[in-house]
Amino acid sequence: xxxxxxxxxxxxxxxxxxxxxxxxxxxxxxxxxxxxxxxxxxxxxxxxxxxxxxxxxxxxxxxxxxxxxxxxxxxxxxxxxxxxxxxxxxxxxxxxxxxxxxxxxxxxxxxxxxxxxxxxxxxxxxxxxxxxxxxxxxxxxxxxxxxxxxxxxxxxxxxxxxxxxxxxxxxxxxxxxxxxxxxxxxxxxxxxxxxxxxxxxxxxxxxxxxxxxxxxxxxxxxxxxxxxxxxxxxxxxxxxxxxxxxxxxxxxxxxxxxxxxxxxxxxxxxxxxxxxxxxxx
Amino acid sequence: xxxxxxxxxxxxxxxxxxxxxxxxxxxxxxxxxxxxxxxxxxxxxxxxxxxxxxxxxxxxxxxxxxxxxxxxxxxxxxxxxxxxxxxxxxxxxxxxxxxxxxxxxxxxxxxxxxxxxxxxxxxxxxxxxxxxxxxxxxxxxxxxxxxxxxxxxxxxxxxxxxxxxxxxxxxxxxxxxxxxxxxxxxxxxxxxxxxxxxxxxxxxxxxxxxxxxxxxx
Numbered sequence: 363x364x365x366x367x368x369x370x371x372x373x374x375x376x377x378x379x380x381x382x383x384x385x386x387x388x389x390x391x392x393x394x395x396x397x398x399x400x401x402x403x404x405x406x407x408x409x410x411x412x413x414x415x416x417x418x419x420x421x422x423x424x425x426x427x428x429x430x431x432x433x434x435x436x437x438x439x440x441x442x443x444x445x446x447x448x449x450x451x452x453x454x455x456x457x458x459x460x461x462x463x464x465x466x467x468x469x470x471x472x473x474x475x476x477x478x479x480x481x482x483x484x485x486x487x488x489x490x491x492x493x494x495x496x497x498x499x500x501x502x503x504x505x506x507x508x509x510x511x512x513x514x515x516x517x518x519x520x521x522x523x524x525x526x527x528x529x530x531x532x533x534x535x536x537x538x539x540x541x542x543x544x545x546x547x548x549x550x551x552x553x554x555x556x557x558x559x560x561x562x563x564x565x566x567x568x569x570x571x572x573x574x575x576x577x578x579x580x581x582x583x584x585x586x587x588x589x590x591x592x593x594x595x596x597x598x599x600x601x602x603x604x605x606x607x608x609x610x611x612x613x614x615x616x617x618x619x620x621x622x623x624x625x626x627x628x629x630x631x632x633x634x635x636x637x638x639x640x641x642x643x
Numbered sequence: 644x645x646x647x648x649x650x651x652x653x654x655x656x657x658x659x660x661x662x663x664x665x666x667x668x669x670x671x672x673x674x675x676x677x678x679x680x681x682x683x684x685x686x687x688x689x690x691x692x693x694x695x696x697x698x699x700x701x702x703x704x705x706x707x708x709x710x711x712x713x714x715x716x717x718x719x720x721x722x723x724x725x726x727x728x729x730x731x732x733x734x735x736x737x738x739x740x741x742x743x744x745x746x747x748x749x750x751x752x753x754x755x756x757x758x759x760x761x762x763x764x765x766x767x768x769x770x771x772x773x774x775x776x777x778x779x780x781x782x783x784x785x786x787x788x789x790x791x792x793x794x795x796x797x798x799x800x801x802x803x804x805x806x807x808x809x810x811x812x813x814x815x816x817x818x819x820x821x822x823x824x825x826x827x828x829x830x831x832x833x834x835x836x837x838x839x840x841x842x843x844x845x846x847x848x849x850x851x852x853x854x855x856x857x858x859x860x
Contacts, residue, residue, distance in 0.1 A: 414819065414820045414824075415823030415824075422820065422824075424653055424655075424821075453810055457714075457718075457808075457809070460714070460718045460722070463721075463722045464718045464722045464727075465721055466727075544822075544823070546828040547828055549826055550828060550829065
């Protein structure tokens with residue numbers, strides 16, 4: 363009995379010591395800027411979100427199920443420098459923030475500025491490339507500015523939850539805005555003659571244009587849209603972010619990013635001469 | 644005007660989706676039946692705690708939207724508890740528990756639909772509780788349960804299409820994948836609708852036959 367009492371008396375001290383030790387570990391972990399880098403290298407894999415319907419950034423081979431595309435190529439290069447392998451994690455834009463919080467992904471490419479997602483995901487401050495907002499219009503449509511598009515007679519298609527919805531609601535509130543689930547359904551709206559134009563990032567516009575047969579228009583004033591890299595917001599990711607920023611700067615400075623984009627567009631059969639003359643990436 | 648060629652060209656993706664859909668339907672229905680039976684027995688128990696637990700289970704899963712529950716299953720454990728759960732596991736657990744709540748109600752209602760007097764009579768003849776259940780109540784109750792159980796299983800097969808939200812490659816996810824690179828959503832979704840009809844119409848027909856057989860007795 364007395365031994366038990368002795369143990370019980372010692373218990374609080376033991377708990378306190380344990381808590382102190384734990385606090386030290388936590389403090390040590392948060393002080394190490396390499397924690398995230400070390401975790402990825404320790405795991406041996408870089409978990410990269412991949413999505414269907416995002417060609418040619420992400421391309422899933424229908425025959426083999428293997429992933430390629432310019433985002434995947436960038437991921438492979440990053441993984442190679444880290445000495446790890448890329449593990450593709452199939453997901454959707456809508457689930458991406460939860461994927462980060464649940465540690466299901468380590469990096470995401472092609473993120474447009476989005477302060478809501480930015481509350482839980484860290485964005486690099488440098489863009490990997492710069493996109494612009496375009497419209498793909500039915501043949502014969504001739505409105506060239508956002509102001510002209512802001513008219514009740516104009517029927518604009520946007521993708522649900524996408525940044526294009528924000529653009530359309532901000533600049534063309536008077537137009538009829540048709541919200542669709544995904545890109546193929548938007549094209550169907552145009553083909554069914556229920557819409558005049560679809561708002562798209564210019565790189566998607568060059569992909570969609572041949573299906574519509576209409577024109578790619580960069581409405582004035584041109585809205586540039588930087589696409590960058592996002593990582594999980596957590597203690598110890600400073601080294602990881604700093605290293606990625608360094609990598610992105612090199613990609614831009616040596617023309618590697620631009621060259622890669624051009625290569626993948628060509629490989630995917632997209633004609634970059636369709637791009638309006640006043641746009642470069 | 645429909646371009647059916649793209650379906651032929653991508654049929655291996657649709658077959659894979661169909662296989663996934665059937666696999667999840669069978670696995671989650673079987674698991675759901677087992678869990679549902681336990682929950683129903685709990686609800687019929689003489690112990691208050693078991694009755695309450697069964698009731699809470701049924702009300703929770705019957706009233707939460709499946710889509711919310713699926714996303715929650717896949718993301719909540721890793722976010723709040725740091726436990727990593729694969730999408731396949733999350734899909735099976737979420738769909739099994741969901742359908743179990745409906746099965747449980749079918750089991751409970753089926754057993755309770757048999758007149759209480761029969762049970763008392765069986766007891767008066769000297770049977771134990773278990774014997775009365777096995778020999779008198781269940782044979783009749785099970786026959787009554789078959790039509791609603793098959794109906795619920797058909798709904799379960801259609802519910803598996805929600806797995807596409809956590810990118811499990813079921814028929815619907817494969818359809819959106821094919822339409823994403825062919826830009827032919829009408830053809831693809833029409834085909835998926837037809838596949839469901841081809842599978843489910845014979846099943847509903849069988850369920851109806853079972854119902855008629857039961858009425859004939």
